[in-house]
Amino acid sequence: MTTAAPETRSWYKRNEISVTPWLFLIPGMFFFAMYVIIPIFQSFYISFFEWNGLGKLSEEGVYVGLDNYQRLLGGDRKFETSFWNNLKWLVLYLLAIPLGLAISLFLNQTVRGIRLYKSLFFFPFVISQVVVGLVFSWFYLPREGLLNAILTFFGADTINVLGDPTMATYGIIAAGLWPQTAYCMILYLTGLNSVDPEQVEAARLDGAKGHKMLWHVILPQLKPATFIAFVVTIIGALRSFDLISVMTNGGPFGSTRVLSFYMFEESLSEFGFRMGYGAAIAVVLFFIMLFFIGYFLWSMYQDEKGAR
Amino acid sequence: MFPTPIEKTSRAWQITYQSLIPVVLVIWLLPLIAVAVFSMKPLADFTNGNYWGLPSSFEGFANYYRVFFESDMPRYLLNSVFITVPTVIGAVALSAMTGFALGIYKFKGNLLIFFLFIAGNFVPFQILMVPVRDLTLDLGLYDTKTGLVLFHIAFQTGFCTLFMRNFIRALPFQLIEAARVEGIAEWRIFIYVVLPLIKPALAALSVLVFTFIWNDYFWAIVLTQGPGSQPVTAGITSFNSQFVAQYHLMSAGSIVAALPPVAMFFLMQKHFIAGLTLGAVK
Numbered sequence: 080m081t082t083a084a085p086e087t088r089s090w091y092k093r094n095e096i097s098v099t100p101w102l103f104l105i106p107g108m109f110f111f112a113m114y115v116i117i118p119i120f121q122s123f124y125i126s127f128f129e130w131n132g133l134g135k136l137s138e139e140g141v142y143v144g145l146d147n148y149q150r151l152l153g154g155d156r157k158f159e160t161s162f163w164n165n166l167k168w169l170v171l172y173l174l175a176i177p178l179g180l181a182i183s184l185f186l187n188q189t190v191r192g193i194r195l196y197k198s199l200f201f202f203p204f205v206i207s208q209v210v211v212g213l214v215f216s217w218f219y220l221p222r223e224g225l226l227n228a229i230l231t232f233f234g235a236d237t238i239n240v241l242g243d244p245t246m247a248t249y250g251i252i253a254a255g256l257w258p259q260t261a262y263c264m265i266l267y268l269t270g271l272n273s274v275d276p277e278q279v280e281a282a283r284l285d286g287a288k289g290h291k292m293l294w295h296v297i298l299p300q301l302k303p304a305t306f307i308a309f310v311v312t313i314i315g316a317l318r319s320f321d322l323i324s325v326m327t328n329g330g331p332f333g334s335t336r337v338l339s340f341y342m343f344e345e346s347l348s349e350f351g352f353r354m355g356y357g358a359a360i361a362v363v364l365f366f367i368m369l370f371f372i373g374y375f376l377w378s379m380y381q382d383e384k385g386a387r
Numbered sequence: 388m389f390p391t392p393i394e395k396t397s398r399a400w401q402i403t404y405q406s407l408i409p410v411v412l413v414i415w416l417l418p419l420i421a422v423a424v425f426s427m428k429p430l431a432d433f434t435n436g437n438y439w440g441l442p443s444s445f446e447g448f449a450n451y452y453r454v455f456f457e458s459d460m461p462r463y464l465l466n467s468v469f470i471t472v473p474t475v476i477g478a479v480a481l482s483a484m485t486g487f488a489l490g491i492y493k494f495k496g497n498l499l500i501f502f503l504f505i506a507g508n509f510v511p512f513q514i515l516m517v518p519v520r521d522l523t524l525d526l527g528l529y530d531t532k533t534g535l536v537l538f539h540i541a542f543q544t545g546f547c548t549l550f551m552r553n554f555i556r557a558l559p560f561q562l563i564e565a566a567r568v569e570g571i572a573e574w575r576i577f578i579y580v581v582l583p584l585i586k587p588a589l590a591a592l593s594v595l596v597f598t599f600i601w602n603d604y605f606w607a608i609v610l611t612q613g614p615g616s617q618p619v620t621a622g623i624t625s626f627n628s629q630f631v632a633q634y635h636l637m638s639a640g641s642i643v644a645a646l647p648p649v650a651m652f653f654l655m656q657k658h659f660i661a662g663l664t665l666g667a668v669k
Contacts, residue, residue: 100492100494104488114541118514118519119507122518187390188390188392205598208604213627213637222438225417279388293389321605339511357517364511365510376505380502
């Protein structure tokens with residue numbers, strides 16, 4: 080006679096399928112909550128205080144309500160410069176997408192050694208932004224830099240890109256575009272690889288070619304690549320910090336500050352630690368980003384719904 | 388294929404194209420080539436204003452020798468290794484588990500947790516800076532490699548979970564079902580069925596995380612201070628203040644600092660690109 084097994088099985092065995100995912104999630108979620116999710120809320124909280132970061136917030140911090148935000152949005156010149164520079168970054172950084180597409184179209188051939196060429200074109204992306212920053216600041220040097228050597232060669236006047244407040248931000252963005260374009264290029268190269276050859280042939284028979292073909296046949300098929308390029312470029316633009324810190328340290332005359340840099344400067348600079356004010360800047364940056372994060376998550380959610 | 392394959396075009400254009408590629412490449416890499424040339428020059432060339440002429444003597448070995456034996460560079464490089472490698476192992480291990488949980492099981496809150504991981508991953512670092520610095524201070528881990536590693540593992544878990552979950556989701560689900568019918572315990576399914584299948588994802592993530600962490604600068608300057616724990620990205624600034632305006636040495640130093648991820652990329656190219664372009668094709 081056989082008896083039903085369930086009574087003899089342990090609690091875990093009986094609930095295995097519903098318990099296992101949580102057991103697997105706990106370590107990852109614990110870390111992520113401790114270092115990412117909870118700190119976001121803590122930053123919101125800190126932004127209502129005036130606190131120099133020394134000692135406990137509960138003892139040393141002074142609650143000031145919305146004062147930090149009032150000061151920030153009520154005519155802080157440094158904040159305004161940073162904000163407009165962030166906008167410049169956002170708009171100009173997007174140039175990486177068409178540039179990357181152009182290079183990928185140029186390289187999407189099967190000639191000898193093309194794989195090596197592709198990797199060499201990609202390779203600025205692998206280098207750390209700190210080194211990219213150094214490389215470009217030497218490239219821009221007024222006396223020793225290659226840029227001015229080239230300009231002089233063509234008979235033009237020399238320029239001091241990073242020393243001129245009207246040019247410095249653009250000089251840094253150009254440096255940032257270098258690795259970012261490489262990234263977009265690799266995304267598009269992969270995308271081009273999976274373009275349906277039959278559709279291309281069919282369109283060719285219909286007499287489509289050149290930019291018409293690109294616009295109506297190729298680009299629609301590259302949509303997933305464009306989406307990712309867009310996501311990483313926006314995030315990259317809003318995260319820009321390393322290049323500014325290395326190339327100009329916010330100068331000349333504070334003209335290259337962006338929000339992320341200004342926040343760092345307020346919180347940890349030699350002028351004293353103003354953690355509350357820094358946190359308030361970070362919150363503003365967070366809300367700018369949230370707008371995009373919302374959009375990204377929404378598009379991903381649409382995909383998920385389509386999948387099942 | 389688009390654009391028109393080069394084989395099908397005129398001979399003249401083929402030749403033009405073939406000779407155009409190297410030219411464009413040189414222009415593209417010009418700033419980097421400039422630095423490489425700088426790093427081979429003797430000091431005399433800079434004092435004499437011979438910036439772009441031929442090096443008056445080849446000093447490549449001497450310059451790199453000084454980087455390795457007369458500066459803190461080796462210490463910074465070693466710190467970078469001790470920060471990067473544990474982070475890679477930690478983040479990949481944690482995300483293989485979370486990815487398994489989110490990719491295989493259907494339960495309430497699955498998508499919510501998944502989206503939380505993605506969203507956290509897009510957040511600007513700055514909003515984490517003050518609390519994370521505080522937490523690290525409280526744990527007594529400020530200015531230690533461990534403090535930096537713990538944060539990096541946590542943050543990278545977001546991106547890695549996104550990657551792993553999508554990869555595991557695309558595996559044939561029948562394999563899991565077949566294993567369940569056989570009565571295999573769920574954790575054994577993870578180890579013996581899923582792990583062998585996600586090897587490509589593990590490789591891709593490892594190279595990507597290696598590069599991201601090696602190249603991190605922001606957290607390095609927020610959570611560490613001196614040669615005892617700072618990685619090479621942060622160390623290069625103190626290196627540069629040691630050799631102010633000695634461009635030949637600063638160039639050599641930057642090249643040394645940039646090299647490990649570059650080597651990693653060229654060795655593991657396939658995995659690297661597979662990782663980066665995940666989702667770029669449907």
